[in-house]
Structures are given as C-alpha cells and as structure tokens.
Amino acid sequence: MFEDWKSQQDTQNKFLRDSIKEIRDQSCQIQESINFVSCSQSEITNRMIELENANKQNISYIQQLENRLDQMERASRLSSVEIRNIPSKKTETKDELTSLVINAGKAVKMIIEPSNIKDVFRTNPKSGIKPVIVDFTTVVLKEKFIQATKTFNRDNYQNKLSSSHLNIDGPPAPIFVSDNLTPKMKRLHFLARDFTRTYNYKYCWVAHGYVYVRKQDGNPAIRVNSESDLEKIKPKD
Numbered sequence: 001m002f003e004d005w006k007s008q009q010d011t012q013n014k015f016l017r018d019s020i021k022e023i024r025d026q027s028c029q030i031q032e033s034i035n036f037v038s039c040s041q042s043e044i045t046n047r048m049i050e051l052e053n054a055n056k057q058n059i060s061y062i063q064q065l066e067n068r069l070d071q072m073e074r075a076s077r078l079s080s081v082e083i084r085n086i087p088s089k090k091t092e093t094k095d096e097l098t099s100l101v102i103n104a105g106k107a108v109k110m111i112i113e114p115s116n117i118k119d120v121f122r123t124n125p126k127s128g129i130k131p132v133i134v135d136f137t138t139v140v141l142k143e144k145f146i147q148a149t150k151t152f153n154r155d156n157y158q159n160k161l162s163s164s165h166l167n168i169d170g171p172p173a174p175i176f177v178s179d180n181l182t183p184k185m186k187r188l189h190f191l192a193r194d195f196t197r198t199y200n201y202k203y204c205w206v207a208h209g210y211v212y213v214r215k216q217d218g219n220p221a222i223r224v225n226s227e228s229d230l231e232k233i234k235p236k237d
Helices: 002-076 094-107 139-155 183-198 227-233
Strands: 080-084 117-122 132-136 176-179 203-207 210-214 222-224
Touching (some): 002 183, 094 117, 094 132, 132 139, 139 176, 176 203, 183 210, 183 227, 222 227
Antiparallel strands (some): 080 132, 117 132, 203 210, 210 222
16 A cells, blocks of 8 residues: 555655756756847847937037028028019010019119129919019118118008009009028028917017027017927017
8 A cells, every 4th residue: 555655746746846857957948938039128228218319419410401401592682582472474584574673663663774683583482462572782782671671661652662662553562672581581480480470579670591589679689490499489478
C-alpha cells in the first residue's frame, strides 16, 4: 500500500512539476513579449518625438520662407498704389487707365505726368470690380499721391473722391486709394481692423506697406507684423 501511495505521489509530483515548468515557460514568453512591446513602444515614442521636432523645424523654416517672400513682394510694391472701385469697360487700354490716374491726380490737386507712371493695370480678384494698380517711378510720388488723396477726402468730407471726379459717366461711385499690399498684409489689415472694432482701438492704418494700430490719441503707434502681435496687445480678461 505504501508503494502504491508513493507511486501515486510521484506521479502527482511529476505532473505538478511539469505544470509548474510549463507555467514558468509561459511566464517567460509573456515577459519577453512585454519587454518587446515596451521596447517597441519606447522606440515609437522616440520616433514620434523626432517627427514632432522635425515638423516644428519645417514649420519654422516655412514661416521664414513666407516672411522672406513677403518682404520681397513688399519691396517690389513700395512705389505702387491700389485704386479700387473704378468702373471697368470690356476693352481698356493702358493709355485709358493712365488718363484715369491723371484725372484722379487733378481731382486731388496733384499733377501726374504720363512719364511718372511706370506701369498701370488691373488685377483679377475672385469677384467685384478689378482694382487698378499704379506703379509710379518713385516711392516719393506714390506717397504724395496717397497723402493728397487723404487730404482731399478730409477737406471734402461730403464730396470725397469718386468716379465723377475722374470724368467717368454714370452715377458717382466712391474711389479708394491705398498702398498695394501683399496678400499677407491684406489679411493682416483685415484682422487688425476687426481687432480695433472689437477692442475699441481708435486707429488702424497702413503706411509704407505695414499695418499700424493705436489705442487712442497720445498713445504710441503699434506696428502689426503678424497675427501673434494682435494676440500680444489683446486686453487681458
């Protein structure tokens, strides 16, 4: 009986030892899998960090290129103005556009000779009347024309510059003269105007291709170079 009992115990012990060994082997395999997954996760995390850093560098480089391109565009437009809302015809020559610009000069009491105009043409916006771009021979002439227009409109508040001053037939339509801004600065000017209305800033204007705002009389002018500049001057809650 003792031998039979011992034999049974040996058999059970062997079964237990085999089971334990099998469990240990499985545990080792599970641990190896966990280690592999942990290692892979760490590699993936490191790779993601590398990609994020590379993406930040790319974004920064793209912004630098965009700023450089905008500076080049701004430099090329320093001597030009944009005249908006001049009614257009189906066929229109540069000579006719030049005559309109000369008439605008006469209206604001500034003599403009054909030789003062390097180029004149219309742009192609998505909608509305095509603006007229006038490229003067010098930046000084361009600045004089813009200032003369501002002075005329200020002194003739009830009869500001319109199509009738340019001898254009039809109902008078208001004519607007401004710097020929780059696409980036046009958007910034739009955002700055909206900013001044929202936060009760008194002034928003463009000078030499840059956008400026001023809180009120006596405050310094603030040049807005990017959207982040508007965030910096936004009143704190």
